[in-house]
Amino acid sequence: MQRVFEGDVATVEMLKDLLVGEGIDAGSSPASRFSEAAVWVNDESQLDRAVLFVTRFKRGEPLKHLERTPWKCPQCGEALEAQFEACWNCGTPREAAV
């Protein structure tokens, strides 16, 4: 398990639900004497996606980029699977395709 976010309980619960809604195997832990409440990702293969999601959540960015749809690189035209966040051929980030 990897901790991807910590903060107040209300935010932690909301973020955990959003991650679960994205198909990510996430859980939360309550605040303790030693730490704040936290969101955890159970499946490490989903960690990159979860971290990206949390980063956008913190910035207040729209989360639509994370929809699991294949996309096409605007730079080189490569067809990419949904899980790639950047073109493996030329390195163009997925954001550029939107």
Ligand SMILES: [Zn+2]
């Ligand atoms: Zn490309």
